[in-house]
Amino acid sequence: EPEVTQTPSHQVTQMGQEVILRCVPISNHLYFYWYRQILGQKVEFLVSFYNNEISEKSEIFDDQFSVERPDGSNFTLKIRSTKLEDSAMYFCASSESPRIEGRGFFGQGTRLTVV
Amino acid sequence: DQQVKQNSPSLSVQEGRISILNCDYTNSMFDYFLWYKKYPAEGPTFLISISSIKDKNEDGRFTVFLNKSAKHLSLHIVPSQPGDSAVYFCAASGNTGNQFYFGTGTSLTVIP
Numbered sequence: 001e002p003e004v005t006q007t008p009s010h011q012v013t014q015m016g017q018e019v020i021l022r023c024v025p026i027s028n029h030l031y032f033y034w035y036r037q038i039l040g041q042k043v044e045f046l047v048s049f050y051n052n053e054i055s056e057k058s059e060i061f062d063d064q065f066s067v068e069r070p071d072g073s074n075f076t077l078k079i080r081s082t083k084l085e086d087s088a089m090y091f092c093a094s095s096e097s098p099r100i101e102g103r104g105f106f107g108q109g110t111r112l113t114v115v
Numbered sequence: 116d117q118q119v120k121q122n123s124p125s126l127s128v129q130e131g132r133i134s135i136l137n138c139d140y141t142n143s144m145f146d147y148f149l150w151y152k153k154y155p156a157e158g159p160t161f162l163i164s165i166s167s168i169k170d171k172n173e174d175g176r177f178t179v180f181l182n183k184s185a186k187h188l189s190l191h192i193v194p195s196q197p198g199d200s201a202v203y204f205c206a207a208s209g210n211t212g213n214q215f216y217f218g219t220g221t222s223l224t225v226i227p
Contacts, residue, residue: 004158006158035217041219042117042119042204042217042218042219042220043159043204043206043217043220044217045214045215045216045217048214056214058214091158091159093158105161106151106158106159106160107158108156108157108158109156109157109158
């Protein structure tokens with residue numbers, strides 16, 4: 001079965017540093033998403049991306065965050081100046097159609113630890 | 116603002132019995148619901164979905180029931196198997212976009 005891959009699996013960074021989380025969505029998917037889960041809390045939507053632009057974003061996704069699809073395969077999430085509260089699991093997902101339609105494929109996540 | 120709630124953080128069930136996981140939502144604009152299963156150190160995996168035009172959807176051992184008037188959905192697993200032990204998330208969206216709201220999850224343990 002095709003899968004979404006995320007790298008790295010674990011990233012430790014100092015507060016104030018920039019981090020880039022990488023995702024390779026499933027090749028024929030057109031819609032891409034980032035979610036995060038702070039330890040012990042719910043999975044939260046960050047942003048959705050389609051046709052090389054953000055289609056929807058949450059309040060969490062402020063100016064410190066950006067997403068990019070730099071080439072035909074990667075989908076990245078950048079946090080410009082990390083804060084302690086950015087520590088979380090970050091999940092990338094992709095789908096063929098909007099609203100995931102039940103077949104949203106999630107990556108295994110990147111655990112970001114900000115120290 | 117917790118728009119999707121899973122009030123039971125954990126559930127234990129004997130192998131072979133039925134597992135019932137519950138989910139409540141507050142936003143009447145939600146019209147599409149999903150259940151995901153998550154193992155430790157893995158991303159959520161899709162289980163089953165239901166749109167608001169239905170009140171039941173079945174896929175093998177998994178059945179999701181939707182009660183729109185009560186803003187409640189449930190996932191039934193019959194029969195439960197030890198491999199079903201995982202955290203189950205319910206998620207909901209409205210027709211305004213791609214944003215899904217997740218519950219906090221219920222940790223299911225199926226006892227052999």
